[in-house]
Each structure stands twice: as structure tokens, then as C-alpha cells.
Amino acid sequence: MSEKYGKLQQQFLCCYPVNKMAWSTVKLPLSWEEQQELMAATCGHPLNRRYPVRRSYLEAFLKQLMHLLKDQEDVHDDVYSNLCVRMGEGPGSGTSYAYKHYLMGPGAHITLRESNSFVSEGTTGLCTWEAALALADYVLQHPDLVRGKNVVELGAGAGLLGILLKLPALELKVGQVLLTDGSEPCVQLMRENIALNFNDKELAQEQEQEEEQQEVEKPQAEQLDWDSVSEFPWKCHAETDLLLAADVIYDDSQFDALLGALDYFYTRRGGQLETLLASTVRNVDTLHKFMAQLGIHGYKVTPCANVSACASHFCRDHTAAVQIISIRR
Ligand SMILES: C[S@@+](CC[C@H](N)C(=O)[O-])C[C@H]1O[C@@H](n2cnc3c(N)ncnc32)[C@H](O)[C@@H]1O
Structure with a gap:
């Protein structure tokens, strides 16, 4: 479990409502390494890589994260790549x-x-x-x-x-x-x-x-x-x-x-x-x-x-x- 982002990780993996997640544990601005750690703890977690959560949920999570990082100059490539790539491969909204x-x-x-x-x-x-x-x-x-x-x-x-x-x-x-x-x-x-x-x-x-x-x-x-x-x-x-x-x-x-x-x-x-x-x-x-x-x-x-x-x-x-x-x- 990620030390810093343990709560967000637990919530992400069980698809806890995005608007109720522990976003207060994300202390802005996030350094490059912190963004990497957050992505590894959630979208990049081995469980999610092997057995992905619902695509619509992933999408909502990443959009909320992008919104949080909107005032930062540097947004880590992992955030963009997950938004672009993963949305193309996880179970879609049509998947039941x-x-x-x-x-x-x-x-x-x-x-x-x-x-x-x-x-x-x-x-x-x-x-x-x-x-x-x-x-x-x-x-x-x-x-x-x-x-x-x-x-x-x-x-x-x-x-x-x-x-x-x-x-x-x-x-x-x-x-x-x-x-x-x-x-x-x-x-x-x-x-x-x-x-x-x-x-x-x-x-x-x-x-x-x-x-x-x-x-x-x-x-x-x-x-x-x-x-x-x-x-x-x-x-x-x-x-x-x-x-x-x-x-x-x-x-x-x-x-x-x-x-x-x-x-x-x-x-x-x-x-x-x-x-x-x-x-x-x-x-x-x-x-x-x-x-x-x-x-x-x-x-x-x-x-x-x-x-x-x-x-x-x-x-x-x-x-x-x-x-x-x-x-x-
Ligand atoms: C709301 S779900 C709860 C599922 C699970 N216990 C949970 O809380 O996540 C209700 C479950 O009861 C089952 N069920 C309803 N009537 C039943 C019956 N007469 N005999 C056996 N199972 C029944 C349904 O198929 C369904 O899986």
C-alpha cells in the first residue's frame, strides 16, 4: 500500500465515489515524483493493471485529478498517458x-x-x-x-x-x-x-x-x-x-x-x-x-x-x- 496515498489507493481500487475521495491528502503543488507515486498507487497499481476498474470510473478519477492539478505548470506524463491510453483499453461504459x-x-x-x-x-x-x-x-x-x-x-x-x-x-x-x-x-x-x-x-x-x-x-x-x-x-x-x-x-x-x-x-x-x-x-x-x-x-x-x-x-x-x-x- 502506498504510504502517502494509501487512502486514495484504497478508494480508487474499489471505485469509491470520486467526489467523496480523500483528495485532502493530496498536498499541492505535487512534485513530479509525487505525481508519479500517486499514479503508481492508483491507475498503475498492479491489481488495476491486471483486473481494471470500470473505464468510466477511471475517466472520472483522472478528470478530477487533472482539475486538481490545473494550476500546476508540470503535469506528469503518466496522468496524460493514462487518460489517453487506458481509456482506450479498459472496460468501456458498454461493458457490463x-x-x-x-x-x-x-x-x-x-x-x-x-x-x-x-x-x-x-x-x-x-x-x-x-x-x-x-x-x-x-x-x-x-x-x-x-x-x-x-x-x-x-x-x-x-x-x-x-x-x-x-x-x-x-x-x-x-x-x-x-x-x-x-x-x-x-x-x-x-x-x-x-x-x-x-x-x-x-x-x-x-x-x-x-x-x-x-x-x-x-x-x-x-x-x-x-x-x-x-x-x-x-x-x-x-x-x-x-x-x-x-x-x-x-x-x-x-x-x-x-x-x-x-x-x-x-x-x-x-x-x-x-x-x-x-x-x-x-x-x-x-x-x-x-x-x-x-x-x-x-x-x-x-x-x-x-x-x-x-x-x-x-x-x-x-x-x-x-x-x-x-x-x-
Ligand atoms: C441486494 S442483493 C444483495 C447481495 C449481497 N448479499 C450484497 O449485499 O452485496 C440481494 C440478493 O438476494 C438474492 N435473492 C433474492 N430473493 C431470493 C430468493 N428468494 N432466494 C434466494 N436468493 C434470493 C438475489 O439474487 C440477490 O443476489
Whole structure:
């Protein structure tokens, strides 16, 4: 990680909104070397060279940088060349997928291929949502919640949370991790993202994992619609100790299916199961409706920490509050 431009680097690589980036860390005027260092930390970063961020994002970033440097006589060639050359080669606005890199600390990062649209191929799950980042943060701050547990994630989308649980650099010591989603394109994308983070030798080296990487148990990804949870071949998987779900409470037409799935798990595991559910507070009524349903189904709900107040491992803009609850029965 760049010492001087670490925050900008982290933000650039995960496509944090350009207008909210830590531009105050750029002390003007920038010397030739400082411009070079800034470009190497962002556009020239090896992760971005190998798996580029969205071209429209790169363009917006470089335009903002040029604007910042507008009063300087010397603008480094790297800025111009990136603007001219990279814009011609990265994924364009017509391309529906690009990469994001989530840096979590020295040697720990996740690279995900994600859709450039919030909704595509009939699902909202092909990109990472704020609630998944918040729940990932919460887990990183409370690693005891996951240590030694066999985890199933419901509605896992692009796969960030489950991949994080098994990332060797984080040493979370989680048991088996099964990522599930009802959408087939999501499952395909999760599998691709698992391979990207656990099989790609160059990325593994970036994560300082080298040879022992081969030994790492990876998360698995399977299609699971909440409506057909009882038909899933559970006997091929370890008993579930912990359910995770992020941003799955937005459509009340799915509540019965989700509650049915929870009932199935809790009946199998009795008191041995906890669920951590993270929800972005968009519509308070929708959330209340789901909470009321949980009560009717005999669940005990405990609110977890105020996540927006937590120190974040991720670049989250905290504009939307995220509520995390623990569910037991
Ligand atoms: C808003 S996305 C959240 C994805 C991911 N958890 C995140 O926070 O980035 C909701 C996810 O729930 C999945 N989903 C919605 N209804 C479902 C159902 N009935 N069964 C299984 N998955 C479902 C969608 O396919 C989608 O991937």
C-alpha cells in the first residue's frame, strides 16, 4: 500500500465515489515524483493493471485529478498517458462487468468481478452492496462470531462476505463456508470470484500467500432459492452453525420464502444456530414488517452494534444506515 496515498489507493481500487475521495491528502503543488507515486498507487497499481476498474470510473478519477492539478505548470506524463491510453483499453461504459479491489490491510484484499449495473440479468446480486460491506466490517471486528463455525450465506450475490471469511491473510479460522443465491448468474459470478481470489497465482502473491495457498479450503457456491431450501442436498455439507445474509430485506413478496428458509434451518439445528442479518435502512416500514414477522415466528432479535459508528475496513460512504441484527430462537 502506498504510504502517502494509501487512502486514495484504497478508494480508487474499489471505485469509491470520486467526489467523496480523500483528495485532502493530496498536498499541492505535487512534485513530479509525487505525481508519479500517486499514479503508481492508483491507475498503475498492479491489481488495476491486471483486473481494471470500470473505464468510466477511471475517466472520472483522472478528470478530477487533472482539475486538481490545473494550476500546476508540470503535469506528469503518466496522468496524460493514462487518460489517453487506458481509456482506450479498459472496460468501456458498454461493458457490463469490471473489477473492484477491496483492500483491507497489509496483504489482505479481495478482487471481485462485478456488474456495472445495480440490477442486471434479473437480479440485484451481481454487485456488492453497502450492507455486505457493513456485515464484513462487523465480522472483522468480532471474529469470535465466526471462528470455528460452519457458515451458510443466503442471497450472497457477488460473494464478498464468504470470500472474506476464508481469506488466509485474515486468519479468521472459519469452518466450511457455503455461499448461496437463488440467481444462477450470481452463483456463476461467485464461483468465478472464488477462483479469482483463491486460484490466481499472481493475486495470491499480492496477498503474500505463495505456496501454502494451494492448501487453503475455499468457500463453495451453490444455487439455493429460499423456497426450495428443503430440497437442497444438505447432507453433502457440514451442519450449519451460522447464517449470514446482507441486503435481502427489500422485497416483502420474498418474506415468506425467507422466513420459511429460516424455519427450516432452525428446526434442523434448534438452539445451535445464529443468524446475522444486515439491512440497509431504505424503507423503515419494510424492515419493521419483517421484524414483526420474525417475532410471530418465535425468533428473538438482538440489535448489534451501530455499524456506521464502527471504524471501517472498507470504503463505505455511510450515507445509508445499515442495521445488523442477531436472530436466535
Ligand atoms: C441486494 S442483493 C444483495 C447481495 C449481497 N448479499 C450484497 O449485499 O452485496 C440481494 C440478493 O438476494 C438474492 N435473492 C433474492 N430473493 C431470493 C430468493 N428468494 N432466494 C434466494 N436468493 C434470493 C438475489 O439474487 C440477490 O443476489
